[in-house]
Structure formats: C-alpha cells, structure tokens
Amino acid sequence: MERNTLYTEKDCSATGLDCSIQGKVVVISHDSPERQLYFCLCGNGAGVNPSGSAVFLVSLRTGEFALKNRSEVIGIVKSELLPDSAKLQLSQIRPVGALDLKNHEPKYSGYSFLPDGRYASGVWLCTEQEALDYVEMQKPYQHRIMLCDRDDFCVLELQDGKLLHPSQEEIEALHNPQNGGLTMT
Template sequence: MERRSTYTAADCSATGLGCNIQGKVVVLSHDNPERQLYFCLCGNGAGANPSGSAVFLVSLRTGEFALKNRSEVIGILKPELLPDSAKLQLSQIRPVGALDLKNHEPKYSGYSFLPDGRYASGVWLCTEQEALDYVEMQKTYQHRIMLCDRDDFCVLELQDGKLIHPTEKEIEALQQNSQDGGMTMT
C-alpha cells in the first residue's frame, strides 16, 4: 500500500543535525509524499553534526540524483514505513564508491525481494566489498536479499536480516577446510 499523506518528523526514527544520514532513507520537507523519500549517498552535510550542508541523494521515486541542503532533511524514515515502490527503487542503487562498470568486470549481482516475491532487476557489483556494502545498505529496508555470482549461483542470502545461505555450519566447515589447506566438496 502506498502512502497518501505527507511524511513528518513523527515518521522518522531520528531527526536533527545530530544524526548521521549517510546510507539511510531520508524524508525531505515537501508537501508531496511522492517527492519526499531519498536515499542519502554522501556529502559534507551527511554526517552527524556536519561540517557542511550539501547532501547527495537518490530519489526513491525516479532514481535520479539530487543535490540538496541538509536543512531540507527532516530525518531518517522508520524502515517499516518505506513503501514497496521505494523499496524496489532502493534495490537498484549501487553502493557509494562502487567501481565504474565501463572499466571493471562485475563479479556479483545483488537482488532485493519484497515479501510477496516481487523484485527489480539485479545490480552489478564488481568486488566482494561492493557486494557486502550492497547487503549492508539494503538489509534494514528489504525483506530478502540475495547475492549471486557471475554464473547466477546464490552465494549469500538473508531474509529479515538473518543469514539463510550459507548456513553457519557451512561457514564453519569452509573456515576449517581453509585452515587445513584444502577444500572438499561433500
């Protein structure tokens, strides 16, 4: 269900200059709820008690980049209030500092799913760190997250913030095998 009324400070988990908004979904002061939700990428105004006022954002309605003033940010949206359409748009954002796809070969693709199974196309990720950063930026907002390798095999899956694949037992076995100097398939 999509929201029809304007977001306010009551819809935020944190407000004011004391909160770090980088890597969070933020609410802008605007009279149209469709134009209020953005994902904060970075900027000298993004940190807690910022040294500047510029924040670089991505619209969760259109996917377009925007440069705004920190004073336009009401606060960080409570994750449970993020509409499905915004979750799908958020799933398409690559992490800050991701390598340029024109010059680097992707190793992974990241997917985020809604509870009803809907998802948008995968996001290319070039390094293990980019893949982990994608999971980190999505896990607060998404029902299920999956990372796949170039052959489209699942290498990591989380649901409701809990690791599903690989299991803790599989991770322990992999760590033990790497300490023993080899790995065997069972």
C-alpha cells in the first residue's frame, strides 16, 4: 500500500550530517510522499561530515537520476516503511561502480523478491564483486535476494538476511584451498 502522508524525521533511522547516506534509501524534503524516496548512489555530500553538498540519487518512483543538495535529505528511511513499489524499483539499480554493459559481458543476474513472490526483471552484473555489492545494497530492504549465473542457475540466495544457498559447508570449502575450493562461476 502506498503512503499518502509526507515522510518526516520520525520515519528515518538516521538523520543529520554525521551519517553516511551512500548506498541507502533516503527521504528528500518534498511536497508529495511519492516523490520523496531516492537511492543515494554517491556524491561529495553523501559521506559522514561531507566535504561538499552534491548527492547523486535515483528516484524510487521513476528510476530517473537526480542531483540534489545534501540539505534536502531528511535522513535514511526505516527499511520497514519502504513501500513495495519502491522495493521493486530499488531492485533494478546496479551497484555504484558497476561496469558498463556496452563493453563488458555480464556473468550474473540479480533478483529481489517481495514476500508475496513479486519481482522485477533481473539486473545484469559483470563481476563477482558487483554481484556481492548488489546483495549488500538490497539486503536491508528486500525479503529475498537471488543471484544466478549466465545459465540461470542459482549461485546465492538469501531470505530475510539469512543465507539459504550455498550451504555453510560449501562456503567453508570456498575458503579452503586444500579442498580445491568452489567458485561462483
């Protein structure tokens, strides 16, 4: 259900300049609730006690990029207040620093699911680091996250922040070179 009242500081888990907003969903002071939620990509105003004021954002309503001033940011929205439509839009954002898909072949696709099973199309990810960054970016907000390889086989799955696949034994083998290790490919 979509919200019909403006988000305020009470709806934020952190506010002020002493928190980093990079990689977080933020509330922008605005005149309508559907235009307040953005994902912060980066900017010299995104860090703790920022050196500047510019923040680069993605609208969780339209998916469009925006440049705002840090003073327009009320704070980081509490994850439980993020509406489903915003979660679906967030699931379509590639991590900061992701390689250009025009020049790089994707190795993985990332999916994020709502509790009722709805999801948006997969997001292409070119490296293992991009895949892990996608998971970290989505984890605070999504019910279930899945990474698949190019053959659409699941290589990693989390639900409510808990690892479902691979198993703990497989992860330990990954870190044990004597056993030959495992890879995500």
